[in-house]
Amino acid sequence: MDTEETIDLWFYRPIGYRWALLFQKLGITPNVVTIASIFIGIAAGVLFYFDDLVYNVIGMLLLVWANSYDSADGQLARMTGQYSRLGRILDGLSGDLWFITIYISLCLRLMNSGWGLWAFLLGAVAGYSHIRQAALADYYRNFHLFFVKGKSGSELDDSCQLEANYKAMSWKKNFINKLVMFFYIGYTRNQERFTSCMQRLREIIRSKYGEEVPVLFREAFRAQSKPLMKYTNMLSFNTRVIALFISLFINEVWLYFVFELSILNIMLIYMRNRHEKICSNFVEKILKKGI
Numbered sequence: 001m002d003t004e005e006t007i008d009l010w011f012y013r014p015i016g017y018r019w020a021l022l023f024q025k026l027g028i029t030p031n032v033v034t035i036a037s038i039f040i041g042i043a044a045g046v047l048f049y050f051d052d053l054v055y056n057v058i059g060m061l062l063l064v065w066a067n068s069y070d071s072a073d074g075q076l077a078r079m080t081g082q083y084s085r086l087g088r089i090l091d092g093l094s095g096d097l098w099f100i101t102i103y104i105s106l107c108l109r110l111m112n113s114g115w116g117l118w119a120f121l122l123g124a125v126a127g128y129s130h131i132r133q134a135a136l137a138d139y140y141r142n143f144h145l146f147f148v149k150g151k152s153g154s155e156l157d158d159s160c161q162l163e164a165n166y167k168a169m170s171w172k173k174n175f176i177n178k179l180v181m182f183f184y185i186g187y188t189r190n191q192e193r194f195t196s197c198m199q200r201l202r203e204i205i206r207s208k209y210g211e212e213v214p215v216l217f218r219e220a221f222r223a224q225s226k227p228l229m230k231y232t233n234m235l236s237f238n239t240r241v242i243a244l245f246i247s248l249f250i251n252e253v254w255l256y257f258v259f260e261l262s263i264l265n266i267m268l269i270y271m272r273n274r275h276e277k278i279c280s281n282f283v284e285k286i287l288k289k290g291i
Contacts, residue, residue, distance in 0.1 A: 002148060002226050003141045005233040008071070016071025023076050030077040034090045037069035038097050045101030048248065049109050056248045063098065067237060070094060088155055089184050095134070095237065102244070103127050106253045115254075126257040130240075132194070133260075133268045137235040139191040140275055143198060144229060147213060147221045159188045194272065197279040204286055217282075224278045231271040235264060 004013075023033055040062050047059030073091060077083040103123045110119035142156040162185045169178040192199050205213055233239070240260065247256040 002222070003144060003229050003232070005236075005238055007238045008233075012068055012071040013075075015068045016075055019068060019072035020076040020079055023072065024079055028076075030073040030080070030082050031087050031090055033069050033073040033076060034087065034094055037066045037073070038094045040069065041066035041094060041098030042101045045098055045105050047105075048102055048244075048253075049105035051109060051112070051251065053249070053251075060245055060248070063241065066094075066098060067241075089180050092138070092187075096131075099127070099130060103130075106256065109253055119254075122254065122257050126260040129260055129265050129268075133235040133264055135187065135191050136194060136268065136272060137232040139195060140225075140271065141229065141232045143202075143275075144222070144225045144232075147218045147225070157184075157188050159185055159192055162188055195276065195279075197276040197283065201279040201283050201286075204283060208286065221278070221282060225275070228271055228274055231267050235267055235271070240264065 019033075044059040044062035044066060047055045047062065050056065070091065073087070077087055103126070107119045107123040110122075111117070115122075139156075146156045162181065166178060166181045166185060169181065171178055205217075209217075240256075243259045244256050247253045247259075
């Protein structure tokens with residue numbers, strides 16, 4: 001509940017749960033649901049290219065549908081015990097492919113309206129910001145869950161462990177998994193690179209407590225981290241999609257990129273600085289006073 005957004009709790013989770021029940025009865029696996037969401041989300045993005053509100057509204061409905069599948073695949077994985085790291089990677093990749101299509105479509109739409117190549121420059125910078133925002137939001141959310149529920153209750157990964165797993169895989173026997181793992185290692189390293197104080201705290205926790213973080217420490221960290229979870233949610237899907245839909249309704253799609261570059265980047269900077277400060281303070285307490 002610490003990391004759930006209101007729209008997800010009241011809309012996407014209930015719909016996703018019903019999809020998951022149906023898919024479970026039909027014997028459909030979580031990864032198949034994720035792949036289906038990729039195609040639906042890409043179709044939505046293509047429809048945003050057209051300067052026609054009817055097409056755009058259909059695209060909006062498809063994007064909502066895709067995100068309901070995105071909610072369903074995780075719930076289905078927990079129902080059936082079919083969780084895998086490949087599934088997590090595919091889940092993250094699905095959203096990236098949706099928005100890559102959306103960005104390209106919006107840029108082409110702006111070019112058609114007279115923006116020229118400036119549209120792609122604006123889209124590329126906004127897209128880079130999007131990647132950073134989503135990656136750090138995901139990392140902070142899982143770091144918070146690591147303290148609340150432990151290792152089994154989060155999807156917090158470590159690039160060193162991932163690299164060890166990668167080296168143990170055979171290209172001949174595990175080509176797809178190894179290829180996906182190669183890109184995922186880079187993704188995780190980038191998350192770690194932007195969270196230096198958090199990595200220091202994680203190292204100390206691992207050396208001092210192993211996988212069992214003391215309850216007092218968990219509660220103290222949770223109390224400071226929980227208020228920041230709203231920013232991880234706003235940097236994920238729902239807030240940016242609301243901004244996207246508004247820009248489409250008023251036919252000023254460039255405003256979505258401006259929102260990405262201004263409001264969401266300000267949130268990102270604030271969230272990162274606050275998390276780094278919290279982690280730095282806990283490092284100091286552990287080293288000097290103990291907890």
